[in-house]
Amino acid sequence: MTGYSRRLILGGAGACLALPTWAAAKPRQKGPTVVVIGGGFGGATAAKYLKRADPSLRVVLITGELTHITCPFSNTVIGGFASLAMLERNYDTLKSRWGIIVVTGMATAIDTAKREVKTSGGASFGYDRLIVSPGIDFKWGELEGYDEAAAQRMPHAWKAGPQTTLLRRQLEAMEDGGLVVMSVPGNPFRCPPGPYERASLIAWYLKQAKPRSKLMILDAKDSFSKQALFQEGWGALFGDRVEWVPAGANGRVVRLDAKGGWVETDFDRFFPAVTNIIPPQKAGKIAAAAGLTDSSGFCPVDPATFESRLVPGIHVIGDACIAGEMPKSASSANAQGKITAAVVAAQLQGEAAPEAKVINICYSLLSPDYGISVTGVYGVRGGIRASVAGAGGVSPLGADAHFRKAEADYAFAWYASICSDSWA
C-alpha cells in the first residue's frame, strides 16, 4: 500500500450537498482510491471485484444513471414477452454489501496530470488508478439523415430505455401487413448477434399479432454472427417472414428521411411502417475527451491488463475498448471488469499483475423457447486477446427442439447470473 498518497475524493462542498449518503460510506477504507467510470456490466463488475480483491481500497463508481437498464434481454421487451422494469438494475447492493461509493453524474473530463475526474455536477474525484467503462455512443450523422431528432421517429433502441419502449409501441401500433425495416451497421458495434436476435423476436411477435407483416434487414455487412444458426432458425420458425439483404445485394442504407418516412440504399427507397436504425458507433464520450480513442473511435488497450495504450495509468474495458477477438458484449465487459480489478488490486499492492484466460458467452433468443449461443475462451497471444485454439464456437446446426429449448432456458439463467455477478 505504500507509495500512493492519499487523495481527497471530494471536490468541494457542492459535491457533499449533492451526495448526502456519503456520510454513510464505510469508514475503514484506508487504501488507495480507484475511480470507475460507468455503471454498466463492465464498470459495476470492476468496482465490485476491486472490493472483493482488496476491501481496503476506496472504490468510487461514477455513473450517469440512477438505475441501469440492461441492453441484454431488451429484445425480449421489443418482442413483447418481458417488461422494461425487469431489466432495471440499481446500485444499492454495491453500496451496502461492498462499500462502494456510488456517485450519480456524468464524467466530463479526466485530468491525467492531477489524476482527477470531473463530473457534470462540478465535482472532482482524485484517483490512484482509473478504470473507464463508458459503453458506446453513436456517430450521429454518419448515416445521412440520422440524428437524435430522427431517432424519435426511427428509434435505434441500441441503448435500452425509452428507445426500447418507443420501438415496441410502434410495432404494436402498426397495422397488420406493414413492413418493418432494420438497418444494421458495419463492424464493429455493440453486441454482434444483437440485431439478428432482435429481428427474430420482432418476427416472433409479427407471426402472432401481425401475420401479414414482414421484416427486412438491410445490412452494411455480407455476413454476421451465428449467421447459419439464425438463418436455420428463421426458416424453421418464420418461413419467409424475415428477409436479410446483405451489403453485396445493396443492403447498406445510405440515407434516410425520418419525417418523410423513408430509407434508401444505393438502388431502392423503402417506406417502412416501422424503421429501426442501428447507427454506427464509437466509444462513450468521455473516452474521446480523455484522449483514449484512436481513429476507429474505440480505445486500444494492452490485452493482458486493459491499460490504455494511449494514456498510461487508465484502464478501458467493455464495449469502448478494442479487445482483440473478444466481442463487444455484456459477458466480455464482465470478464474484463474482473481481470482489470485483479490487475489493479495487485499493482496497488506492489505485486505483479495476474494473468488469466477469460470466457465470453453470448446467448441469442429466436423465440422464448429457441436459444442459440456462441462462446470463446480468450488468452493473450500475439499481442492481442485471442481465442484459445480449439475452444469455443457456436451451437450445433440441426440440433433438435429440446436442445434449442435448453439453450433458451440457459439464456434466461445466464441473464439472472450475470446481473447478480455484476451488481450484487
Add this chain to the structure above:
Amino acid sequence: MKALAGLVTLGFLAAGAGPAGAVQSVPVMAESCALCHGMEGRSPAAMPSLAGREAETLFKALMGFYDGSRPATVMDRIVKGYDAAELRDLAEYFAHRPPEIWP
C-alpha cells in the same frame, strides 16, 4: 471479507502454466465461471452451483465435457480452452468455496 484480500496472492501459489506459457492465476481464471455459475460458484438462479462440491466430481464432469461422454450445450466448447491441469485446479478451487451464500 478478510480472507478474500489474499486471493490475488493465492493465485500465484495455485497457478498452472497456460498454453502460451503465461502463468495463469487460478482464482482470477475461476472468476470467469461466475458469469453463469455465480460468484465463487454459488449460483443465484437455474445454473448449477459449483461451490463446495467434491473436487473429483467436478473434475470428472469437466473431463466428461472434454471427451464428449457427458451431454453438454456449451460446456463442451468452453472446457477446450483449458488443459487438464487447469481443469483440475479449477475443480479444486470450487470444491473449496463455501456453498452457503453469505453465511
